[in-house]
Amino acid sequence: MQTVTFAPWNDPNEKPLIRFQNVTKKFGDFTAIGDLSLDIYEKEFFALLGPSGCGKTTMMRMLAGFENPTQGRIELSGQDIVPVPPNKRAVNMMFQSYALFPHLSIWDNIAFGLRRSDMPKNDIVDRVEEMLKLTRLEKFARRKPHQISGGQRQRVALARSLAKAPKLLLLDEPLGALDKKLRQDTQFELMDIQEKTGTTFVIVTHDQEEAMTVASRIAVMDEGRLIQVATPDRIYETPNCVYVADFIGDVNIIEGRATSVGPERYRIDWSDSLPPLTATSATPFSDGQGCHLAIRPEKVSISTERPAEADNAVEGKVLDIAYLGNLSTYHVELPGGTIVKAQTANTRRISRRNISWEDSVWLSWTATAGVLLAE
Amino acid sequence: MMRLSWFNVVSLTLGFAFLYIPMIILVIFSFNESKLVTVWAGFSTKWYGELLQNEAFLSAAWVTLKVAVMSSTLATVLGTMAAHVLVRGGRFMGRTLFSGMIYAPLVMPEVITGLSLLLLFIGIGLDRGVMTVVLAHTTFSMCYVSVVVSSRLVTFDRSLEEAALDLGCSPLDAFRLVTLPIIAPAVISGWLLAFTLSLDDLVIASFTTGPSATTLPIKIFSAVRLGVSPEINALSTLMIGIVTVGVISASLISKQNLIRQRKEERQAVRAQ
Amino acid sequence: MMRRFLLISVPYFWLLILFLVPFVIVLKISLSDTALSIPPYTPTFDWSDMGAFFRALDFENFLFLTEDDLYWKAYLSSLKIAVISTFFTLLIGYPIAYGMARAPEEWRPTLMMLVILPFWTSFLIRVYAWMGILSSEGFLNQFLLWTGIISEPLTILNTNTAVYIGIVYTYLPFMILPIYSALDRMDGSLIEAAEDLGCSRLLAFWLVTVPLSRNGIIAGSFLVFIPALGEFVIPSLLGGSGTLMIGKVLWEEFFSNRDWPVASAVAVVLLLILVIPIVLFQRNQQKQAEAEQ
Numbered sequence: 001m002q003t004v005t006f007a008p009w010n011d012p013n014e015k016p017l018i019r020f021q022n023v024t025k026k027f028g029d030f031t032a033i034g035d036l037s038l039d040i041y042e043k044e045f046f047a048l049l050g051p052s053g054c055g056k057t058t059m060m061r062m063l064a065g066f067e068n069p070t071q072g073r074i075e076l077s078g079q080d081i082v083p084v085p086p087n088k089r090a091v092n093m094m095f096q097s098y099a100l101f102p103h104l105s106i107w108d109n110i111a112f113g114l115r116r117s118d119m120p121k122n123d124i125v126d127r128v129e130e131m132l133k134l135t136r137l138e139k140f141a142r143r144k145p146h147q148i149s150g151g152q153r154q155r156v157a158l159a160r161s162l163a164k165a166p167k168l169l170l171l172d173e174p175l176g177a178l179d180k181k182l183r184q185d186t187q188f189e190l191m192d193i194q195e196k197t198g199t200t201f202v203i204v205t206h207d208q209e210e211a212m213t214v215a216s217r218i219a220v221m222d223e224g225r226l227i228q229v230a231t232p233d234r235i236y237e238t239p240n241c242v243y244v245a246d247f248i249g250d251v252n253i254i255e256g257r258a259t260s261v262g263p264e265r266y267r268i269d270w271s272d273s274l275p276p277l278t279a280t281s282a283t284p285f286s287d288g289q290g291c292h293l294a295i296r297p298e299k300v301s302i303s304t305e306r307p308a309e310a311d312n313a314v315e316g317k318v319l320d321i322a323y324l325g326n327l328s329t330y331h332v333e334l335p336g337g338t339i340v341k342a343q344t345a346n347t348r349r350i351s352r353r354n355i356s357w358e359d360s361v362w363l364s365w366t367a368t369a370g371v372l373l374a375e
Numbered sequence: 376m377m378r379l380s381w382f383n384v385v386s387l388t389l390g391f392a393f394l395y396i397p398m399i400i401l402v403i404f405s406f407n408e409s410k411l412v413t414v415w416a417g418f419s420t421k422w423y424g425e426l427l428q429n430e431a432f433l434s435a436a437w438v439t440l441k442v443a444v445m446s447s448t449l450a451t452v453l454g455t456m457a458a459h460v461l462v463r464g465g466r467f468m469g470r471t472l473f474s475g476m477i478y479a480p481l482v483m484p485e486v487i488t489g490l491s492l493l494l495l496f497i498g499i500g501l502d503r504g505v506m507t508v509v510l511a512h513t514t515f516s517m518c519y520v521s522v523v524v525s526s527r528l529v530t531f532d533r534s535l536e537e538a539a540l541d542l543g544c545s546p547l548d549a550f551r552l553v554t555l556p557i558i559a560p561a562v563i564s565g566w567l568l569a570f571t572l573s574l575d576d577l578v579i580a581s582f583t584t585g586p587s588a589t590t591l592p593i594k595i596f597s598a599v600r601l602g603v604s605p606e607i608n609a610l611s612t613l614m615i616g617i618v619t620v621g622v623i624s625a626s627l628i629s630k631q632n633l634i635r636q637r638k639e640e641r642q643a644v645r646a647q
Numbered sequence: 648m649m650r651r652f653l654l655i656s657v658p659y660f661w662l663l664i665l666f667l668v669p670f671v672i673v674l675k676i677s678l679s680d681t682a683l684s685i686p687p688y689t690p691t692f693d694w695s696d697m698g699a700f701f702r703a704l705d706f707e708n709f710l711f712l713t714e715d716d717l718y719w720k721a722y723l724s725s726l727k728i729a730v731i732s733t734f735f736t737l738l739i740g741y742p743i744a745y746g747m748a749r750a751p752e753e754w755r756p757t758l759m760m761l762v763i764l765p766f767w768t769s770f771l772i773r774v775y776a777w778m779g780i781l782s783s784e785g786f787l788n789q790f791l792l793w794t795g796i797i798s799e800p801l802t803i804l805n806t807n808t809a810v811y812i813g814i815v816y817t818y819l820p821f822m823i824l825p826i827y828s829a830l831d832r833m834d835g836s837l838i839e840a841a842e843d844l845g846c847s848r849l850l851a852f853w854l855v856t857v858p859l860s861r862n863g864i865i866a867g868s869f870l871v872f873i874p875a876l877g878e879f880v881i882p883s884l885l886g887g888s889g890t891l892m893i894g895k896v897l898w899e900e901f902f903s904n905r906d907w908p909v910a911s912a913v914a915v916v917l918l919l920i921l922v923i924p925i926v927l928f929q930r931n932q933q934k935q936a937e938a939e940q
Contacts, residue, residue, distance in 0.1 A: 066537055086540040099538035103556045112552075113542030147639045164542065383749050386742030387758070393739070394765055394819065397776035400786055404779065412779050413786060457658035467655055476662040482925050484877020486894045487914045490901060491669030494911070498672055514665040517658070547650065575769050578879055582901075592771050599771070599884060603779045611772040618767045626760050 007231075008041035009217065015078065017042045017168065017200050018063065023072035025058055025224075032058040033069070034224045045194050045201045047215035049208060051247075055224040056204045060170050063202065064093045076167065087116070092166040096173040098157035100145040106156050107132075107141040113164045131159040134193060151182050158190075162197060171203040175210060187213045208248045212236065220244050236296075242373050245294040250329075252300070252340050254293040258285035258372065266372060268293055271336050277312045281372035295370035300342035302330050303362050304354065310364035316340065318359045330355065332363055398615060405608035412603040422609040432610065435594040439574055442505060442590060446512035447569035453513065454520025454569070455562055461521065462528040480518040488515060489582030496583060503585030511583040512573040519572060520565035527561035560629075567625075571618075677708055677911035708912035717896070718913065722920065724891040728807065728882075729875040732814035736871045737864065739815060740822030744863070745856075747823070748830035759827075766820045773817050774884050781809050781885065805887030813881040818874065822867035829863030830856070862935045869928035876924075877917060893917050 008014040016039035025033040033055045040046045048056040061067040062074060065086030073080055081089060092113070100109050110131050114124045132138045135155040140148050145156065154174065161169055174190065175183045191214050194201050205211050211218050212232040219229045220243075228240045239245035242253060254277070256270030261278070266285055268277040270293075279293055307313055319339065320331040323346075330342045342363055355361055405423075409416035426432060457477055464470070480488060492511045493503075501507055535557065539549035555562070577592040584590065598607055712718040747758045765773060780786045781804040788800040803809050833856065841851035857864075879894035886892070893913065901910040 064537075064541055066540075086537070087543045087545060091541075093538070093541045095534040095538055097532055097534050099532065099534040101535060101538075101553055101557075112539070116543030116548070144639075146636055147643050149643045152643075160538075160542070380749070382742075383746035387746040387750070390739065390743035390746070390823075391761060393816070394761070397780055397816070398765070398768070398773070400780065401772070401776045413782070413784050413789070453658050453661055456654055457662075460655050460658065464651075464655060469659070472667075473655075473659055473662070476666050478929070479925075480666060482873045482921070482928070484874065484894060484917060484921070486877055486879050486897045487673075487918060490897065490910060490914055491673045492665065494672045494676060494907070495665070495669040510665060514661070517661070521658075571767055575771070577771055578898075592769070595771055595775070596880070596884075599775050599778070603775070603782070607775065608779075611769070611775065614772060615768050618769075619764065622760065622764050622767055626756070630756065 006043070006216065008044070009039070014041060016040060016075075017044075017077060018202075019073075019075040019078075020059075021073040021075070023062070023069045023074060025055075025062065025067060026070045032224050033062075035072070036224070036226060038219065038226060038229065040200065040202060042200055043198055045191065045203070045214055045216045047211035047218045048202065048204045048221060049206070049211040049218050049247075050221035051206060054221040056206075056221050057172065058224075059221075060093070060172055060202065060204050063168065064091055064170055065089050090167045091170060092161040092164055092168075093170040094157045094161045094172065094174050096176055098145075098153050098177075100153060100156055100160070102145050105142055105144055106137060106148070109145070109156055110160045110163050112160065117164065127163055131163050134162070134196070135159040150177055151186065154178060154186065155189075158193065162193070162199065165197075166199065168200045168202065171201060173205055174203065175207075176205075183210070184213075190214055212248070220247060238371055239294065239373070241375050242292050242294065245371065245373065250297050250341065250343075252295045252297060254295070254338070254340075254370075256291060256293065258289050258291040259287045260285070265367065266291075268372075271334075271338070273336060274314060274334065278367045279312075279370050279372050280367050283372070283374070285372065285374070289374070292373045292375070293370045294373055295340075295365055297329060297341040297343035298327075298345075299369040300340065300363050300365050302332070302342040302344060302355065303364070304359070306362050307364045311367040313362055313364040314340070315360060315362055318355060318357055318361055321355075321357065330361070332361060401608055402612045402615065405605060405612040407605055407608075410605060412605055412608060422605040423613075426606050426609045426613075429606070431589075432591070432594060432606075435589050435591045438505060438588050439591040442508050442512060442580075442588075443570050443573035446509045446516060446573045447566050449509070449513045450517040450520050450569040451562060451566040454517040454565055455524050457517060457521035458523075458525035458528055461525045477518050477521050480515045481522065483515075485576070485578035486582075489579040492579070493582040503583060503588075505584075505588045507583045507585070508580050508588060508590065511579050512569075512576060515579065516569035516572045519568050520562075523565040523568060524558065524561050527558050531558060567621075673911045673914055676908055677915045678706065679908055708908045709916070711909060712912055712916060717891075718916075721891040721893045721896045722916070725876050725878075725893040726920075728810055728814070728890075728892060729872050729878075732811045732818075732875055733868050733872045735811060736815045736818055736822045737868060740819055740867065741826055741864070743819075744823045744826035744830055744860075747827050748833070755831075762820050762823050762827075770817060771880060774813055774881055777809065777813055777816065777885060778804065781812065804885060805890075807886065807890055809885035809887075810882050810890055810892075813885040814871070814875050814878065817881065818871040821870040825866040825870065826860055826863035829860040833859050862931060862938075865931045866928070866935070869924055869931070873921060873924055873928065876921060 018038075018040040020036055020038040023033055023036050024031065036055075036059075048059055050056050058067060062069055065081070065084060068082055074082055076089070076091065081091075101112065104112065107128060110128045111124055114127055119127070128141075129138075132141055135158060137152065137155055137159060140152060140156075145153055148156070154177070158174070171190075175186055178186060187210060190201075194214075203211070203214065212235075215232060217229060217231055218235050220227045220235065222243060228235060228244045230238075235244060235248055239248065245251045246253065254268070254270050256268040256277070258266040258268055258281075261267045264280050264282055266279055266281055268279060268291065270277060277293060285291055301307065301310075306315070314334055316332040316334040318330055319333045322329040322331070326346060327343055328346055330344075332340050332342060334340060340363055404412050404415070406418050406420060407415055408419040408421070457473075461474055461477065467473075489511070492507075492514070496503055496507050496510075531554070535553055536549050539553045540546065544552060575592065576590075577596050580590045581593055581596075584593070595607060595610065598604060743762075747755060747762070750758060778785075782788075783800045783802060783804070785804070787803065788797075791797045792800065803812075837855050837859070838851050841855045842848070846854060877894045878892060879898055882890045882892040882895045883898070886895075894917075897910055897913045897917070900906050900913060
């Protein structure tokens with residue numbers, strides 16, 4: 001979904017829609033957010049990703065106005081919104097529980113926010129119809145929330161929060177209550193609606209796949225800090241630390257010591273008995289510095305014979321095979337006990353597996369396959 | 376589900392017999408011809424007729440009803456406010472004292488509550504009558520209301536209120552348009568509880584009332600002290616009848632609503 | 648902020664004035680002189696002159712309570728009656744609650760309603776119903792004579808036995824409901840697991856069911872014990888002249904003897920006795936609430 005041209009965060013002249021400036025939020029002695037600064041631009045689909053308790057929900061609630069920062073400033077279009085109460089903010093939120101009013105019909109739920117403004121009655125009717133159409137809920141307008149399915153409730157919640165055409169829409173785990181299949185369909189629907197309405201979306205999620213699918217940029221959070229803010233592909237391919245590499249997707253981490261062997265090329269001594277590995281890195285490492293080599297399993301090839309030309313090749317024994325249908329993941333134990341995962345795509349149907357448990361196999365990868373991380 | 380053993384059947388049967396036989400006897404003998412309550416002498420509704428002629432009972436019933444309506448309405452307003460403070464109030468000066476004052480009246484012996492309120496009313500020179508009974512009843516029944524309402528508020532999904540604020544409601548509007556309609560069943564049962572407590576109260580009313588306002592329980596108590604009488608049986612039957620009809624229909628209505636809601640939810644899932 | 652202040656202060660001041668202040672008055676009168684306070688009497692609230700107020704206080708009325716053995720006998724007898732009737736309520740209530748929790752799911756709301764229904768009917772009427780049953784020519788005696796178990800009518804009404812029956816009967820729902828809700832929450836497979844591990848039915852009940860319903864038993868017992876201790880209606884309708892209960896004593900001290908300071912002192916002592924079970928009850932409720940979270 002990422003278009004080449006849409007990258008306002010790279011344009012120094014672009015004004016951010018939202019700006020967190022050195023924001024700290026404390027609950028008693030507990031620091032939920034610690035001195036955090038972040039810019040989010042108009043029309044972005046921005047994801048706050050992290051485990052529960054990392055502060056992502058607090059960030060969102062500060063944007064909605066349900067929490068106020070202990071220190072720092074939050075700007076919306078250049079204006080400090082900290083003193084503005086939630087009912088006066090041009091920000092709407094889609095709640096994790098959807099928070100649909102059970103005593104009101106779908107129609108009245110969607111109209112609820114519009115009726116609080118000074119919009120003329122006819123315009124309200126038009127706007128509600130428009131939202132019903134956008135979310136394909138025309139047939140259910142007269143029903144009550146308990147009379148529709150979970151997926152439909154999710155769309156009502158979305159329609160209700162979009163009805164007032166907010167500058168910013170906050171989505172708190174919007175798909176958390178749906179089953180996996182429905183969730184995938186809904187992800188694309190969300191992206192579609194975001195594009196159609198041109199609203200800036202900020203989504204909070206703990207599901208990395210969901211963040212990768214929908215977001216233009218992802219902020220990975222942990223313990224109230226931003227760990228990395230980047231586009232999904234950069235987060236995946238060039239994580240800036242072991243935490244991010246480990247949090248997003250599957251990864252092999254090999255710990256060792258780096259020694260420079262050429263321009264941006266390093267030798268990694270990682271085992272007493274096995275030969276050193278080779279990896280490239282744009283970030284410099286001093287000789288003897290401790291490092292972690294992070295390699296995605298799909299970038300590790302597995303073969304029964306020693307590959308002729310490979311930057312790195314190690315021999316090991318197959319411990320486990322996980323057959324996932326489209327993919328197979330091999331868990332290979334190297335001498336010394338390290339376990340490395342290798343993944344292959346099952347491109348042929350019922351090909352006779354030539355690798356089995358206890359087999360001795362070779363794992364290989366190129367010098368550019370992995371990322372060298374300091375911590 | 377486990378099979379009901381003979382032991383369970385016997386204990387349930389005996390238990391409910393114990394709970395209901397006294398009341399059933401009471402009802403049956405309200406239709407007794409004889410003045411003697413314990414000897415059956417043929418069917419008659421004459422005691423009901425006499426009851427309706429009895430000015431003293433009728434006026435006492437009227438006073439009781441007035442007191443109950445006023446005190447339960449006032450108690451519902453105050454109790455709902457108190458519940459909101461308990462559940463949502465956050466921290467404020469004297470919070471512990473406040474919650475203590477909410478829970479203490481629930482376990483306070485009525486004689487103490489009655490005595491202390493009487494001494495207050497005398498102390499501030501308030502004439503005892505309907506007004507003082509209303510004040511007394513409101514005070515103890517607001518605590519019951521606040522317990523009922525706060526147990527509902529605790530499970531109330533707070534994001535509903537936040538959604539209302541988020542969509543532009545002022546806090547008061549959010550309460551009026553979202554919270555109140557949803558917690559209405561709890562508020563109504565709080566009112567009913569307060570109403571019944573007020574109808575039922577003898578001790579506190581005896582302390583706090585004056586000669587001008589005799590409530591029905593006071594009247595019944597003074598009549599009953601002299602022994603059983605068929606007229607009281609008839610009155611009791613009427614009261615039991617009203618309560619039974621009320622409780623049964625309330626539970627039927629709520630059961631029907633629940634069944635309907637479940638059915639609609641199932642349909643919604645299937646339609647998906 | 649104004650709104651929040653109003654929301655808090657209205658119920659707060661209501662309770663302060665109509666609940667807390669009256670207690671202070673009771674305390675004050677219990678510490679004042681009898682002669683001055685016998686009605687017609689208008690207590691003078693000289694809050695400004697605190698010194699004189701405290702000088703005027705004495706413990707005469709409390710000393711009086713210890714001198715006249717009527718009072719401590721009444722306290723002891725109330726405690727005894729409350730303990731015994733709580734025990735019998737538990738004995739009768741537990742099997743009913745247990746049977747309800749084991750009953751088929753679709754019966755349970757109806758059984759619940761049958762337990763709650765008496766609670767909504769007038770307390771006075773429920774006590775009154777027993778007067779006709781327990782009197783010497785009442786239904787119980789008629790029935791027992793008819794079956795031939797007894798040959799002479801028993802005297803039950805106007806004895807302590809009638810008071811026990813009255814308390815058990817009127818407070819039974821308070822015992823059943825908390826025990827039922829504890830048993831209802833219990834996972835039925837726990838009993839099966841205990842039996843699977845070699846317990847007999849009875850042993851499984853004793854080792855699993857009873858401990859798991861402990862909080863319900865405690866809550867129910869306090870809900871019966873606390874009001875039973877200060878009970879007035881039951882001893883005055885079903886009890887006899889020999890039935891001493893403190894609620895009745897207080898009532899008579901106030902309405903018949905018109906000795907307000909002594910009545911107030913009786914109330915203060917009753918309250919002091921009740922503080923212990925009330926605090927224990929609160930702690931049990933709190934523990935339970937925490938366990939549920």
